[in-house]
Amino acid sequence: MIALYSLVSALLTGLYLFVLVYLIIGWARLKKPKFNGAVSSTKVTVMIAARNEEERIRYTIDDLLAQDYPKHLTEIIMVDDHSTDKTAQIIRSYEDRGIKLLQLNEDKPLNSYKKKAIARAIDLSTGTLMVATDADCRMGPRWLSTIVDYYETNNPVMISSPVAYFEERGLFEYLQTLEFSYLIGIGASFIGNGRASTCNGANFAYRKDVFYEVGGFKGIDDLASGDDELLLQKVAVLYPGRIGFLKSSEAIVYTHAKHTLKEFLQQRRRWASKSTKYKDKKVVALAVCIWLFNLSLLVNGALSFYDTYFFKVFALQFLMKYIFEVAFLLPITNFFKRVKLVGLLLLLSPMHIVYFVYIGLLGNTRKYVWKDRVVR
Secondary structure: OHHHHHHHHHHHHHHHHHHHHHHHHHHHHOOOOOOOOOOOOOOEEEEEEEOOOOOOHHHHHHHHHOOOOOHHHEEEEEEEOOOOOOHHHHHHOOHHHOEEEEEOOOOOOOOOHHHHHHHHHHHHOOOOEEEEOOOOOEEOOOHHHHHHHHHHHHOOOEEEOOEEEOOOOOHHHHHHHHHHHHHHHHHHHHHHOOOOOOOOOOOEEEEHHHHHHOOOOOOOOOOOOOOOHHHHHHHHHHOOOOEEEOOOHHHOEEEOOOOOHHHHHHHHHHHHHHHHHOOOHHHHHHHHHHHHHHHHHHHHHHHOOOOHHHHHHHHHHHHHHHHHHHHHHHHHHHHOOOHHHHHHHHHHHHHHHHHHHHHHHHOOOOOEEEOOEEEO
């Protein structure tokens, strides 16, 4: 029995290391984009769904208005999702500077208010390229022009761009930044290998006609989350070779880590809830195998107190996991100019094992709180 269990542990470890090698190759395949230097002509609609964001939304709007992309080619639509604070009032104060406010007024409860907000914005938009970000994000002045340059030079139908945490306030948030860089790297690497499967809606662009071509959010609107990854996977079915990742520092969008453990776990459960709707079942199977690998680490770690044999298995698994994850994270954190964070991996790894197993169990079995609403 022990021999069989050891074989299973070895197979799961080998699979995880193979995945990391695959990801390392995918990231390396993503080259710094080259632009043709032509004068841009694409009409762009920037979309933001906002709910109770009075604390930071001014910074986001100011960053959008400071973009160097031509103003006559830029449309900014902000959708207020039933905010109970001053979010709508703040947005309205910018109307004389071209910011358009759309307020949701749904009389029946929805489970996907954000998707509804984005869909409404797209219906009212006049742009060809839809660019989505969040109401608490910051970006540099060349963010939009870099996305459009990439779009016009490479002709993708969908663009995933980098997102990073910043302004951390302690160790917990620095650990989140490292883990989040890992997640962004996974999505980018899959795209680099020609198999788009994950992305982040805080920095996401796609053609308006393609959104309608795939039926918008139809079929994925029963989940509160998934306005990014699930839409990307629908597009990937029709355009598998025309989804790009914009590997440019000028395209990075910045946001904040969660300040409390409760907020962090709620966010990760929301992200995990999307996995049941993934169209590519091979990706789902792979995620299950990685979850089982982490579970085997947890079990071997626990059994170490009863038999030193299991400690040896655990130690070998953990060492290989650590080495390969360092190899994956170094180029990614170098891109974000946060290489020093890799030094925290030795602390993050054991906590991540427990967290990954926990989120895998709860992410698909229970409702969670998002924006003061209980959703699924």
